[in-house]
Amino acid sequence: MLVVRHAVVGPFAENTWLLADPEAGEAAVLDPGGEAGRVLALAAPEGFRVTQVLATHGHVDHVFGADEICARTGAPFAMHDGDLPFLAALPAQAAGLGFGAARAPALARRLADGDPVRVGRREGRVLHTPGHSPGSVCLWFPEDRALFAGDTLFAGSVGRTDLPGGDGEALVRSIRERIFPLGDDVRFFPGHGPAGTLGEERRGNPFVGDRARGRFL
Ligand SMILES: [Zn+2]
Numbered sequence: 371m372l373v374v375r376h377a378v379v380g381p382f383a384e385n386t387w388l389l390a391d392p393e394a395g396e397a398a399v400l401d402p403g404g405e406a407g408r409v410l411a412l413a414a415p416e417g418f419r420v421t422q423v424l425a426t427h428g429h430v431d432h433v434f435g436a437d438e439i440c441a442r443t444g445a446p447f448a449m450h451d452g453d454l455p456f457l458a459a460l461p462a463q464a465a466g467l468g469f470g471a472a473r474a475p476a477l478a479r480r481l482a483d484g485d486p487v488r489v490g491r492r493e494g495r496v497l498h499t500p501g502h503s504p505g506s507v508c509l510w511f512p513e514d515r516a517l518f519a520g521d522t523l524f525a526g527s528v529g530r531t532d533l534p535g536g537d538g539e540a541l542v543r544s545i546r547e548r549i550f551p552l553g554d555d556v557r558f559f560p561g562h563g564p565a566g567t568l569g570e571e572r573r574g575n576p577f578v579g580d581r582a583r584g585r586f587l
């Protein structure tokens with residue numbers, strides 16, 4: 371079973387997730403928004419080895435800490451290449467938004483739709499879910515019934531689509547056609563705010579739930 375922990379980091383209260391396979395002693399850090407020491411402390415009790423650093427998308431609140439965590443762990447950084455322009459803009463955006471000085475992480479691996487993401491022996495895969503940004507992805511672990519949703523879907527809300535490259539219609543399609551069909555029982559872990567289940571959102575989300583059809587756009 372995948373072990374899931376998180377720390378809320380940075381000026382935008384972003385959720386950085388630690389995904390670990392306790393049998394293999396391996397972990398991935400997802401969306402390292404900063405505060406590298408607190409994030410790495412999530413892996414400390416069992417001494418999990420952080421072997422990869424992943425991002426659901428390229429916004430500064432999700433990648434600000436990536437370069438430092440990669441440097442401290444030796445782990446490679448992976449993201450969808452649709453958000454590469456945000457990485458290029460990271461140092462300027464970080465300074466302008468109050469994060470402080472930052473270096474963009476080197477992209478060691480490009481995540482594309484359907485690609486496998488393995489954490490130890492836990493098997494996940496990439497779902498490309500554009501809308502919040504062109505390169506937004508979710509990470510889906512079918513056996514663990516767990517979805518890491520980034521800023522695509524929140525408990526009771528959805529990601530904003532007014533930033534560069536945002537697309538409201540694409541966001542609704544991503545959620546209704548790629549995420550909800552995974553199943554009502556699936557737990558989802560978003561980029562901000564509390565975790566929940568897909569069933570709660572399918573039934574009650576005011577933007578994309580069953581009773582919201584047509585209202586979002
Ligand atoms: Zn975002």
Ligand SMILES: [Zn+2]
Pocket residue numbers: 382384429431432521561562
């Ligand atoms: Zn965010």
